[in-house]
Amino acid sequence: MALPKRIAQPEPTARPVAVPPSAPWIRRCTFRRLSRVGTADGAEYEVSCMYPDRRLPLPLGDLETGVAVCTGCVADHVFRPDED
Numbered sequence: 001m002a003l004p005k006r007i008a009q010p011e012p013t014a015r016p017v018a019v020p021p022s023a024p025w026i027r028r029c030t031f032r033r034l035s036r037v038g039t040a041d042g043a044e045y046e047v048s049c050m051y052p053d054r055r056l057p058l059p060l061g062d063l064e065t066g067v068a069v070c071t072g073c074v075a076d077h078v079f080r081p082d083e084d
Contacts, residue, residue, distance in 0.1 A: 028080040029070060033057060051078060 031051040037044045047066025048057035060066040073079075 027070065029073075029078050030080065031078050032066075032070060034063075051075065 031049055033048045033050055035046045037046050045063045047060040047063060049060055050057055060069045
């Protein structure tokens with residue numbers, strides 16, 4: 001009788017982005033994408049807007065610039081209902 005072999009757990013392909021506690025608060029949007037950009041002294045984040053069709057990202061810059069742009073967004077339907 002053959003015994004089953006143990007299979008190593010596969011690594012996840014996407015990992016959640018951990019935003020540092022000192023980062024400014026951003027309302028949760030269904031079209032925003034945060035990307036971690038590695039630097040020599042640590043990690044920085046790049047913000048992109050995927051509105052309206054989620055095909056081409058509109059780069060908004062770093063986290064500070066993205067907060068200013070996203071806070072001024074007038075499309076109220078893109079924010080999650082639990083954020084209002």
